[in-house]
Amino acid sequence: MEHLVESLKKLAASRPDDVQKFKVIPNTAHILLTLPDETKFGFLRDNMTKPLESLLRKGPAIQVEAVGITERLCKEIGRATKPEDALVHVDINIYGPQSLRDEVGAVLSGHKLWLQRPDCYRSQYPYSNQSNPHMIIFPDVHGDLVEEEIQKEISPASKPRTAKTKLDKFMEEVHISAEDKENGLENETGDQRLKTPLLMHQQQALSFMLQRESGDIPEQRRLWEKTTKNGQEMFIHRITKTSSPVKVEEMGGGVLSDEMGMGKSLCILALxxxxxxxxxAWxxxxxxxxHTSSKIRRHSHSSLIIVPSALLINHWLKEIRDHTGDALKTLKYHGPGRERELGALEQSDVVITTYNTLAAEATAKKSQLHKINWYRVVLDEGHIIRRQATTLYRHCADLEARSRWCLTGTPIQNRLEDIGALFAFLRAEPFHSIAQFRRFICAPYEEGKPIAKERLILLYRSLCLRRTKDILTLPGCDEQTRTLELTDDEKRQYAKTTNILDRYMRTQEHRAGGAGYGHYHSLQSWKKTQFGLFQAHLQLRILCNHGTFQKPFSWKKRDMKDEKTAEREAFISELGAGSELLCDGCKAFRPIIGLAAGAQHNFAGDCPHSFCLECLEDFSGLPGLENMRTCPLCLRNGNTVVRADDATDVVMQDADRTESTDRDMHQDAYFNHVGYSTKMEALVEDVKKDIVESKSIIFSCWTRTLDLIAKTLRKEQIEFDRIDGKCLLSERQRIIDRFAAKDSAPVLLMTTGTGAFGLNLTAANRIFIVEPQWNPSVENQAIARAIRLRQEKKVQVTRYFIKDTIEEQMMSQQVKKRQVASFGVVREDGLGAAQEHQEEDAHS
Structure with missing residues (x-):
């Protein structure tokens, strides 16, 4: 421990945001890392030894450097209680001449190590894709556009999880082994006050939850095993092997992680x-x-349910009405006018709030929710708190409750520690400490030891219940893809746009070429560029949708605001619901789909801010911000600053024009009044079939495309509703409820992002995907909203793509993309789950 303390002191002497450099030195059986003053810091994992030794033997032509962010290193070392727990993350950067590029790549790939885009590197050696021997090239407009170049516009957590990674396969085996036929769960039909009959899997979920809350757990689901030692009855923990002379109570909650659409909320209401x-009575x-805690003022029989957004509050309120009638007294704890009296909270049966409200009050030290000892706390989409180091996790963990539950269809997003954070929230000793989870589960897993799976199966069997939709009988879906061909006029415009963009890209490549020293390796980072391959792809993809309605591309007449909006919309759509960004309103990491409204909102001016849906909802209720034309955080001349509810400063500005008028005027600058779109014609043709007997949802990631679809539907006198990033949460729920009614509009237009976040779309039996996505999992997330419990009809899914265009190339690259994706499930520390065997960990 003295060595750990000394290293921590030296690191802490630097500024937190400093990049700490380490020397990389071969030393017998390990690669040592030393601080600049030659102090020994730690050693790399064994799998790094041979390849790095081989490269270091090549002399001064190859330079190997380890770097890490000082603040992160300090936190990781500070959490360690003993030397073997001090596992920290560093990046290994490799520099050398272009002539050794392929040789370096072969050495590393021979040991299953792969080079990625750098996070930080020496500025005198600029990185280029051509210098990376592990860059995978994808044929494109002229055969030289690279998939990795597209991905540089996307954050490290954005790689599509379309292929099974090492972690995916590991967890699949855990899930199968954890649940067997003799699972010790009975069929609990539920209380008579429950109006909705439970399906068999829900009855067993209720049985599991009652066992976990009462402590009356069958032997096969217990972590403490009764045995005899030296003639004395003892209880041994099956994982840690800790012994106790008395029976240890196992109760307090758990994780319900059934797949999306299997009725987890109904199970909780039944409980x-x-x-x-x-x-x-409790x-x-x-x-x-x-005796009681000094911070606790009340003890309540109520269940506190915490959800990601106000939209899901409405969902829960509807579920409570549908399934329990008036059996439960419910209180919505959200918004400026929320009831703050402890007595009202204490006397309710169910209190529903959002993570944002909880965090805002706790940060301002005005949290009423933390003054109550709840009977039960339920985290909906519980994986949101998987980063234990965040303030959001701490605010949730600090709540006092008799029982704790996490509801999530994805308990592990991209690393084993995700589920460890949920166990810590449950206070499931000894795994209330994440260090214990790392010691007994993560470390053996990273070392490839079978005991890791055996232990995690025991934990899952005790604390988790997970089933897939395979056990249900759902109508399912039929899928078809319509291959279309551009008209002659559309082909000419497409070819002209391609030539303009290609000429520009070749010019840029010529200007950037020729570095003698290439930077080979480090983590990927999202870096904004003035105009690059990602934008070039967007121009061609949008043209496939709009045809000759779209005005010809011109450098002189480029609308930078509109281009940035399209980039943001595509960016969010490609990331998918599993990724996160920082909300500029509440300063919390929120699901990327949940930030769609902020990123797509088209605030006046060049606004860089993104907001979660809930922050936008709060802002919209303030005087002067009803039309949301100005970013609440951007101070401009003539604006007045007002105080938001307990939390954030926002800006007031009256809108000069209504949104619809502004949109119509902007469409005049973007679309031709007369034109033709092959895709729009095919789409409307399909929508009109069986329109009287069907409910259809049309998805596109671009609001501009929805504008054109709306114009086309009006021309055909087809009624429709619309939900996109600008639609406030309260209005979304009204539109969804209206869409579900039989006599309502038969068509709903939605941006792909909003369709994948927190919505139940079982009213739809036809789904149209207007354009292919680089990340097909986003399409699947939107479709899954319709294919779930209470869906009575088979869902027909129709996709469109244009032959001999970038869209056909996107479709043809799906196999290769899945291969790339298997290396791209990026964890919180920036490294892929499938790459854990290559992660540059230093044992300090």
Whole structure:
């Protein structure tokens, strides 16, 4: 430990945002890292030794350097309680002449190590894709556009998870082994106050939750095993091998991680109703206790449910009405006018709030929710708190409750520690400490030891319940792809645009070429460029949708704001629901789909901010921000600053024009009044079929495309509703409810991002995907919103792509993209789960 403390002191002497450099030195069986003053810092994992030794033997032509961010290193070392827990992350940068490029690549790939885009590197050696021997080239407009260049516009957590990674396969084996036929779960039909009959898998979920809350757990699901030692009855923990002479209580909650659409919310409501009497008795007993915590003012029988957005509050309120009628007294704890009296909170059966509200109050030290000892706390989409180092996790973990539950269809987003953070939130000793989870689960897994899987199976069997839709009988879906061909006029415009963009890209390549020293390796980073391959792809993809309605591309007449909007919309759509960005309003990492409204909002001016849906909803209720024409955080001349509810400064500015008028005027600058789109014609032709008996959703990632679709539908006198990033949460719910009614508009237009976030779209039986996505999982997320419980009809999915264009090339690259994706499930530290065997960890 003295060595750890000394290293920590030396690192802490630097500025937190400094990049700490380490010397890389071969030393017998390991590669050592030393600080600049020759102090030994740590050693790399064994799998790095041979390849780096081989490269270092090549002399001064190859330079190997380790770098890390000082603040992150300090935090990782500071969390360690003993030397073997001090596992930190560094980047290995390799520099050398272009002539050794392929040789370096062969050495590393021979040891299953792969070079990626740098996070930080020496400025005198600029990085280029051509210098990276592991760059995978994808044929494009002229055979030289690279998939990795497209991905540089996307954050490190954005790679599509379309192929099974090492971690995926590992967890699949865990899930299969954890749940067997003899699972010790009975069929609990539920309390008579529950209006909706439970399906068999929901009955077993209710049984599991009742066991976890009561402690009456069958032997095969217990972590403490009864045994005899030296003639004395003992209890041994199956994983840690800790012993206890008395029976250890196992109770307090768990993780319900059934796949999306299997009715997790109904299971929780069934649990709340069935334990209502017991919760009152518990609260009364706690009130009569002689001792209590100084911060706790009330003890409540209520269940506190925390959800990602106000939209999901509405969803839960509807679920409560549908499934329990008036059996539960419910309180919505959200918005400026929310009820803050502790008495009202204490007396409710269910209190529903959002992560944002919880965090805002706790940060401002005005949290009423933390003054109550709840009977039960439920985290909806519980994987949101998977980063244990965040303030959001701490605010959730600090809540006091008898039982804790996490609902999530994806308990592991991209690393094992994700589920470890949920176990820590549950306070499931000894795994209330993430260090214990790393020691007993993560470390053996990273070392390839089978014991890791055996231990995680035991944890899952005890604390988690996960089933897939395979156990259900759902109508499913039929899928078809329509291959279309541009008209002659569209082909000429497409070819002209291609030539303009290609000429520009070749000019840029010529200007950037020729570095003698190439930077080979480091983490990928998202770097904005003035105009690059990602934007070139966008121009051609949008043209495939709009045909000759779109005005010809011109450098002189480029609308930079409109281009940035299109980039943002495509960027968000490609990331998918599993990725996150920082919300500029609440300063919390929120699901990327949840930031779609902020990123797509087209605020006046060149605004860089993104907001989660909930922050936008809060801002919209303030005087002067009803039309949301100005970014709440951008101060401009003539604006007045007002104070938002307990949290954020926002800006007031009256809109000079209504949104619809502004949109129509901007369309005049973007679209031709007369034109033709092959894709629009095919789409409307398909929508009109069986329109009386069908409900259809049309998805596109671009609001401009939705504008053109809307214009085309109006021409055909087809009624429709629309939801995109500008649609506020409260309005979205009204539109969805209206769409579900039989006598409502038969068509709903949606941006792909909004369709993949927090919506139940079972009213639809036809889905149209207007354009292919680089990340097909985003399409699947949107489709899955319709294929779920209570879907009565088979869903027909129709996709469109244009032959002999970039869209055909996108479709043809799916196999290769899946191969690339298997190396691209990037974890919080920036490294792929499938690449864990190559991660440059230093044991300090």
């Amino acid at each position: 709340i109703v069935q334990t209502l009497d017991a919760s009152h 609260a009364d007993q706690r009130k009569n206790d002689e």
